[in-house]
Amino acid sequence: MQIAIVVYDRFTALDAVGPYEILSRLPGAETVFVAERTGPVRTETGMLAVVADRSLSEVPHPDVVVVPGGPGQHALMEHRPLLDWLRAVDATSTWTTSVCTGSLLLAAAGFLEGRRATSHWLALDQLAKFGAEPVEERVVFDGKYVTAAGVSAGIDMALTLTGRVAGDKHAQAVQLGVEYDPQPPYAAGSPSKAPAEVIEALRARSRFILT
């Protein structure tokens, strides 16, 4: 089983590395970081680079595709090489997945029309522009398409997918291995829980990022 994690300029690191840490523990899995060109790719802050070991053309038939989000994805939504690659690999993938605003790339590629899907809470409405049905859930399965909410939701998505692929016992072992027994210090991780002023502050700032 080959898992392709797509990276691009200004992707969000945890969107990619959360699923990597979980899915790379699937039995017999080969995980590859893929970009338009091989070499270092900078995340959204500019303060971290990960290495793309393979170019898109070197990974023609991954079994699982993971598309992270990040402010850089807007530049890609009309980027033909990436969209063409996504459409080509989706023809043979078993699972096509996204984290955060990565779902907008799946939508731009045409995969989510008429499908239930999620995204970062600040970007959820934009899915409807592509004919998807935005769903306020943390992990959404619709056929072979799996979308996760913002950033950290990729961990939940990958563990859920691990259970489907390799069974509950294996997924539980992975969860225990990474000691995923989360204890967030605040009840502030979703707009249904966070203080109103915190939500508004983020919403105001996001106008410049997500439109």
Added chain:
Amino acid sequence: MQIAIVVYDRFTALDAVGPYEILSRLPGAETVFVAERTGPVRTETGMLAVVADRSLSEVPHPDVVVVPGGPGQHALMEHRPLLDWLRAVDATSTWTTSVCTGSLLLAAAGFLEGRRATSHWLALDQLAKFGAEPVEERVVFDGKYVTAAGVSAGIDMALTLTGRVAGDKHAQAVQLGVEYDPQPPYAAGSPSKAPAEVIEALRARSRFILT
């Protein structure tokens, strides 16, 4: 404020990238990935490399130090360049922190003697060898030393630390920004919750990794 995240051959990716994703959002923070030598550093699976932009000697006075864990840390516990650097930067750091078995490196550097500390549940006992008091908690503060449990606990550690450094409102905004409202698919993330057979399977395998 400068945050130094130490990476080394066979570190665990999420141990480092979880705290990076949170701490890099501190106001005015510069986050640097540091290793003995600059360049790509491979994680424990060999399937991902992150770039160390700075060598140890280029980062003499970080305000916050983050030491991730991973199977590679055992090779480092008597590694003089790293231990010397840790001791030198600890003399001026505001916070010295670890995730997972990274706490064994803090312990080997002599920081945790007589202090409460945690680690990956499979490595917790080993802290006592260095005179630390092992504590089964997800995030442990003792003075300026902050240790987190296994892998994913670095996210909780970094959010808690963000609250101490920049206040609750900022930390809540970061938590909402990364949509950290975890919904693990199983109740299996700690040895107090996971099925006995899953715990035993990991314990059996870990004999080869963590001793």
